[in-house]
Amino acid sequence: MSIHSVKRIQSHLAWDNSIPPAIRIKSGESVSFDCLDASNGQITAISTTSAISSLIFAQLDQVNGPVYIERAEPGDTLQVEVLDIETADWGWTALIPGFGLLADEFTEQALKVWSLDKAGWYAWFDAAKTIRIPLRPFAGEMGVAPGKTGAFSTIPPYNTGGNIDTKHLTVGSTLFLPIEVPGALFSIGDGHAAQGDGEVCGTAIETPMKVTVRLTVRKDKSYVKSPQFTTAAKSSQAVDEEYYCTTGIDSDMREATRSAVRHMIEFLGVEYKLSSVDAYMLCSVAGDLRLHEVVDMPNYVVGIMIPKSIFVNSPTR
Structure with missing residues (x-):
């Protein structure tokens, strides 16, 4: 398959199905993206706090693409396998008023500028306090278009993806997105070196990245109505455990949570032939609810994660 x-310059600042594709590929092919950080290069490794006051907000959270995938039609699902990520050797975290x-x-x-030790896979938050x-x-x-x-901001998350800021989508994970336009028009960006669930202050360790x-x-996955994903082993707190996650995205956190559970019930019904009653009970005894994104208004991203190990003889697709 071609790669x-x-x-980096092939980027855009809105989700808009009228944006011409940067490239066209066949289904199953790989794409490498060279992405600036979420500030679109306005913050650098030598920036000081004064850089925050001069940010041009209309330039934030650009994404690279879009990529047109042949055979993609509305009602299909786009499978996005994360193959490789290379960050810069620096990153930043900021408190931005508002x-x-x-x-x-x-x-x-x-503003905090980090030095990233890519050999040791860590960054010191405070070396003196050994954090x-x-x-x-x-x-x-x-996300996809x-x-x-019309043009839709890249700041919030949507059912078609976008700024989902979900820390479990590391190398080895697979994301599923509902396709609403021919070609899907996939884009990616906003590199993070690390983040907690929710991204509560509004920024992670933001960093430029190259991602494939x-x-x-x-x-065969027409039930995907909002982002769903499988995690990579060792990507979560439960070492060696892998999860399948369905999400709900809504401006009301309770409704986002309800949607996430409904989507998991549907997934369990299609993939494991469980009745809705059995699936609902399984969600209660084995599912973990997570607040993946709580700051990119107006929408929240809530997920329910089911450990794949409970399906002893039937691996999750």
Whole structure:
């Protein structure tokens, strides 16, 4: 299979199905993307806190692409396998006035520039206090173009993906996205070296990245209505455990949670032939609810994660 590439300059600042594709590929082919950080290069390794006040917000959270995948049609599902991620040797975390879960309480701007030890896979938060952060890089933005006409901000998450900021989408994971337009028009960006579930202050360890994914059209997963994914082994707190996750995305956190559970019930019914009653009970005894993204308004991303190990003789697809 061919490996294609999307350059750093091939980026856009809205989800819009009228944007011409940067490249066209066949289903099952791989693409490497060269992405700037979420500031679009406005923050660098030598920046100081003053850089926050000069940010041009209209330039934030750009994504690279879009990629047109042959045979992709509305109603299909795009399978995105994360093959490789290479971060820069630096990153940044900031408090940006007006952003974050506690924006009303933390009103002063702040910037922390990190040195990333890619050999040891960690970064010191505070060496004197021996607080060290393991590096688990992933792309915060992965999505396809919406079926609706118009330009939609890259800041919030949507049912078609976008700024889902889900830390479990590391190398070895697979993301599934519902396709709403011919060709899917996939884009990616917003490199993170590490992040906690929720990204509560509004930024992770933001970093430029090079990421390679394999994009495959699936005709057999039409039940995917919002992002779903499988994690890689050792990517979560339960070492060696792998999960299948369904998500709900809504401006109301309770409704996002309800949607996530409904999607898992449907997944279990299709893939494991469980009745809705049995699937609902299984969600209660084995499913873990997670707040994946709580700061990119107006929408929240809530997931329910089922350990794959409970399906003894039937691996999750």
